Structure formats: structure tokens, C-alpha cells
Amino acid sequence: MSSSPLSAVLWDMDGTLVDTEPYWMAAETPLIEKFGGTWSHEQALACVGLGLEDSARIFQTAGVRMAVHEITAHLTDEVMRQLATKGVPFRPGARELLASLRAAGIKTALVTMSLRRMADTVVDLIDFDAFDVVVAGDEVARPKPFPDPYLQACEALGVDVHDTLAIEDSPNGLRSAVASGATTIGVPLMVPVEGVGADAIWATLEGRTAQDLASFHADVRARKDSSR
Template identity: 55%
Template sequence: MSEPRTPARTAAAVLWDMDGTLVDTEPAWIAAEHALVTEHGGTWTHEHAMALVGADLLDAGAYLREHGGVDLTPHEIVEELLDRVVDVVVADIPWRPGAQELLAAVRDAGVPCALVTMSWERFAAPVVAALPPGTFDVVVTGDNVERGKPHPDPYLLGAERLGLDPRDCVAVEDSPTGTRSAEAAGCRVLVVPHHVDVPPGPARTFATSLADLDAAALLRVGAQPVAAQPVTADRTSR
């Protein structure tokens, strides 16, 4: 019988979600969904919009077709939504509090980072381009995987491209869908809920804002055996 695996002392890498975690793009997505459904004579509710937070875009397209009456293929729906939200993001990237600072602190600590988002490459690209070069060693977008979140595939691919075991990585997420994906891949998860609540779980550590954290606090999440308590920065560390 093999010996139980001992977690790393701190996380070897950070795998970052984007929408709702690093950038507050959900309002742009929701507005685009409402507009598209209205144009096709359907009705879209807040509950429908919240059901799609963190979801794979093609899954979201199928949902809009079924529940919003949009008579297009899921792929066509995604392209329509992207046409609308890309312009919004390019004009003014809505960073979440503390996101840019924590990204910089993790990189200054020499820790590899991957972006793992269900947004497609043409939506993620302007966000990545607005950050200092080399902020992310790896970028995984929704059009890179056949199965998106909540399946483990995106986080497995992110860790693989970094050459690391996902069990040695900490993922940063804001949604139940993304959190399940990261957990299924074997990651510990720092959850910073935003638009939707995320229930507690044994692999989950919670924070109210990225602005409350420093790099050391984030990296310690990867070593915690049970992580359902709030985490904050160690203000005595540099």
C-alpha cells in the first residue's frame, strides 16, 4: 500500500480564474445575455444569469438557446456575446480590488502562475495584455478544452502546462462551478465569492477580497489539510 501523500509546505503555483475573480466582467456578460435574448423575443431573468456564472461558454450558449429562446447554435450565441463584451473590456478593464497587486506579489515571489478561464482567447487576450509581460506563464481558455468547468479539464491542463501536479497548486475562484472544477482536478481553492455564494468545503479557504491577502497567505492555502476558514494576510511579513 502506498504511503499517504504529504502536501507541499506552500503552493508551488497559483491557477487564477478570471471572470469575477480578477476582473468584474459578469455585469457585461449579463447585459449581453439580456440584450441578445430580448432581440430574439425571449425573457431573461436574474436567476438565469446567475446560473451561468463560471460556466463553460458553449454550455452557456446551450442554456440561452433553451431558456432564452435564442434561435442560434450555441457556438453562434457565444460569438454574439463575445462581440458585445470584448468591446466593453477593451474600453475599460474592470479589475477586482487587489487583483493586480496580488498578481504582482505572487510573481515577485517567483511563483508560477496560470490563467484558467472559461472565456475564450479573444476575450482573455486584452486582459492578459493589460498586465506586465510574463504575469502568466500559461493561459488556458475555454476554447482550449473540450470539457469546461465544472469538469476538471481546465485546471488539469493548466497544471500540466506548468509541469506540476495540480495537488501542489492553489486555484483562486469566485463561483461554485469554478470551485468544483479546481477541486475535481485536485487543487486547493481560495474562494473569493462575488456575484454568487459558494458553500464551504474541505478543500476550500474563503476570503472576502483579494485586497485582504498577500502572497504568503495565498500560497499557504495549498498546504492546509482542511481549508474552510477565512484567510488574511500576515501583516508582519513582507
């Protein structure tokens, strides 16, 4: 049975490509405490994978007396400051898999809910031309878990979403990718991703290649086509 070729791989950024979630958490707690509130690790985990504006509204309910755009700008500045001082912590195998995809001629997109200026900072620190398209949180009508970010990336790439594979680390991100129609792989970091519809959950990207993704995508599409 024939199956759709893999035209593009769509990457989440925070927690999937780079392990920046601790940077975000380190920025959140002082901000909330500044306004007399408290912020637990469990509350921080609940924000993983959310759009920045949605997270900002949660911070407002925790007592942060700032406008949504002021909160998102402040947190982005703090995370970018940590990136500048501590460097970009790529997740195991992520950079190597990106390089393999580029060598294989498979298109790539970065689909993140971080602001564009932060996404550009991370992309600029990769020592090769890693992405054809970047879709950021301040460029979409509806954030993850809506499918809009992934559909927007596919439109920009000129590919059918059913010919793509998305890699995510959070339930909200996977819900977005699954709803878009892409083949999906969850690579969890801080929160479990079972039960949200991913086609597979991989413990790590270490040792994975473009051929592994292409073969997996073909198998998933063949299975779904045969069940129709």
C-alpha cells in the same frame, strides 16, 4: 510535519481576476430580447461560472435562434467591446496579489471558460508579465465544473496539481478546482460559494500576498496529509 511547497497559483478570470460579470449580463439580455424572450437576473446568475457553450445552450432554450458557436462569438464580441470602452475592472487586490506572486517566483496560470481571444485581451491589458500559461474555454475537452481545465494548466506549467492553489468566484469553478485536487479558495462576487468544497472562503483578495497563499496552502496540505 513537512508539507508541499506552493508551485503555482491558478486563477479564474471572469469574476475572480476581473469583475466582468456585469458585462456578460449586459450582453445576454439584449440578445435574448431580440428573439422575443425574457431574461431575469436569476437566470443570468445561474450561468455564472459555466462554460460558454453550456450557457449558449441555455440561451437557445430561452428562444435564441442561433448556433452555439454564433452565440458564444456574439457574446464575446459584446463583452470585448465593453472592455475596450469601459476598461478592465480588476477585483480588489487581484492585480497586487498577482504582482506579489510574480515577485516571489511562483508560477501563475489563467484558467478561464471565456474564449482565448478574450482572455488574451485581458492579459494584454495587464501592465506586467502576469501569467506563465493561459487555458481558455475553447481549448479544453470538457469545461468547468469538470477538472480538465485545471489539470491542463498544471500539465502546461509542469507542476503537480497538489502543489497548486486555485482561486475561484463561482460554485462551478470551485467544483472544477476541487475535483482537480488543487488547494482552493473561493472569493465570491455574485453568487454564494458555500458548500462546494473550497478549503476556504475569503471575502476579498485585498491585502493578500504570495506569502499568505503559500502559508495557507502549506497548512491545508499538512492537515490533509495528517488525516490520511
